[in-house]
Amino acid sequence: MKSQLNSNFSRRNFLKTSVLAGGGMLIGFNFLTACKKEVAMPVDIASLNFNDFNAFIKISDEGYVTIFSPNPEIGQGVKTAMPMIIAEELDADWSKVTVTQGALDTKNFTRQVAGGSQSIRSSWDVLRQTGATAKQMLVNAAAARWNVDTTTLKTSKGIITNANGDQLGYGEVVKEAALLEVPENVKLKEIEDFTIIGKDAINVDIDEIITGKPLFGLDYKVDGMAIAVVLRPPAFGQKLVDFNDTKAKAVNGVSEVIKFGDKIAVLATSTWAAMKGKKALTANYEDDQPESTENHDKILTDILDGKKFDTRREDGNIKQAFATADKVIERTYHSPFLPHNCLEPMNFYADVTADKVHLVGPIQTPQWTVSRVAQLLEREPETIHCEMTRMGGGFGRRLYGDFALEAAEISSLAKKPIKIVFTREDDMTAGTYRPAIKYRIKAALKDGKVSGYYLKEAAINGNMYGAISNFFPAGCIPNFKVDTANHNSNITTGAWRAPYTNFLAFAEQSFFDELAIELNIDAIQLRLDLLQNVKNSTDDKIEYSGQRMEDTIKLVREKGNWGKTQEGVFQGFSAYYSHNTHVAEIADIILKDGFPVIKKVTVAVDCGILVNPTGAKNQVEGGVLDGIGHAMYADFSFKDGKPAHKNFDTYRLIRMQETPKVEVYFIENNLSPTGLGEPGLPPAGGAVANAINAALSKRLYSQPFVNELKKSSVLG
């Protein structure tokens, strides 16, 4: 375990230093590559160069530490957690640490690292090493000043103390430290000596958020820019035939109407005028075989009934397992397309001029966006500068730069700075939805055990199981097979929070609940029995740990009082592994007028070392409620090629009165931190569905649950 934590950090030259012209020391570093030899470190804050460095740390003459990172904040708290890791190894005073989203170099192509559940995991080592190296340089400078051996010095909260008790603040030695050679292979702290990691740190942007300061893309404003609101073909696959903009142009404030591709942009001096202008447009479209939820359903069923599949994993001999089974159980699960519905609708600023392009907005993939804009406008990427704002939610939607490309194209045609703004209706109907999926799972039961498991996945626009075929329950069942098949349609799809597993976990974990009842084994015990096979497995493709999963399940069994609840409380269990994190959940529900009310969800999580406990809990609480909300209510369908839901009046998101209390417990260990933004979500739907079955003897096979509950006799 120790070797994993202090993994050998062999990359040389990942860090450079300089003396700042205005005073203080500057440290530039890279996450994944070495700093190029010929690259010069900037000597003033105004020219921080994020082309050659991922991030910078400034230590001022007064000992204040500022971390400049162009990394975006979606809401998963990395903007707080990542500086905590640097500050820990630096032995900085956390109250003197501030984080600034990098003011970017306008000349250079930027290369920010996108956020997501992998942020902390992938940067853990380098952040620690950076902090430790900077500290060592400060200590070396102090040792030289006192003319003592470096090993006689101690550091704490930004102060260096020698054997005589003399003290120097970091700020007092930065000038000398910056000129020293960068030491290699510095010693990292022992976990038990951590003073910042593992302690609650409040979101670094909290003051701006609670006082309404501009932070988000929608808040960004350039004097004189036009607001662009776009009319897109209402149905997927439609082509624009003609349009009439006479009424739109008559709207006070509308400056011009621009057709691009099959879309029409209305430009105006205000958002309201642009929205009114869009409403006043009339357009005719040509249809291309309009799709509907009914024909999607038939396509998926036909795929499952057919024989054309790609095999993703195969163990043992499932044919034989089914042929010799005592009993075979088969179930089919269905999920609709799902929109992301970030509360901040998609938006982006673009200013395309003859020699350069300036882009600003909420985006998770700036580098990809820049290269696509370069291609679209036939420009050199070096002439395109993309700045990221804070994001009002991501959930996967802001991985796709479609809105940034639209903004760039409109600005290019209008020859002026514009900001594209999606209305809620635009946001919900021009989505990159989670693909619609059907799973058919078949199990062979023999001698009281699960002897065979065959899962077939049918998808529209995107298979799930390809990337995760070595997740739980792979390795648990001797005869095991996963097949997938896809159908392409005109509907745009993409990653949705906890991609691949958000619906799959519900299907599999509901299925195991049924198997446990069929085998007359406690639902948790069945999982623990299955995991024994993985613990003994020599298959190194298996991505999760049988032991860590078992420990996580046992923790939730204890904390959630499994099987020991009061009368009238019904429980459901579910466990899943995703984004390198093991999670187990127990949902407690009661019945109110025959309808299930979720009272509590107990969660156990193994995500390695907890960097920021309050932030970590917040992520898990949100992930669980998000998972429950979408499993219960998210009803999205298509009719005549058009999304049937456009705004929150008919598309239901979970609200306060529907939310249970979420109690989160973490496994304590010294393993490297893993993802947290997503793994709480996948098990939630299954836990609730299994609890509903315990209460009502009603199995749920498709989402949203409310539709199934309404149909059932239970609710009349």
Add this chain to the structure above:
Amino acid sequence: MDFFVPYNINSKTLNMPNYTLNINGKDRAVSADEDTPLLWILRDELNLVGTKFGCGIAQCGACTVHIDGTATRSCQMQVSILDDVKITTIEGLSEDGKHPVQEAWKEIDVPQCGYCQAGQIMTASAFLAENKNPSEEEIRQAMHGNICRCASYNRIEKAVKVAAEKMS
């Protein structure tokens, strides 16, 4: 990063009616079409961008402000009917960001993405001004109209409780 950037561009002057709105204790003169929602007056004309756009149809609560102390959806309030009222936005809720609700939000570390939180705070502060000692059920009912897409609901509920204690 600088959010309000000057840029040398000539935009035509529009012929629109003038209104005077009392916002955060100050009279503000604006010219806008009479059907313009207060939300867009605040955001586009006055640079008070703490009030957020989420749905435009009074379903999400991101645009909540106080009108004469009552929590109101600014996306539904036309500029032409607001001449006799006092409007408070998140920027004017307190002078120093230390309204008990803001303090509670910080103490409980509520936000994730943070986008809905100004609206949540405005709903909570108007509610607590009326109900000094709310029950859990009253809090859940009062906050039901505000969507948090990150689902930070457990913490919102807790923060309203903490704010109530601070205010009593």
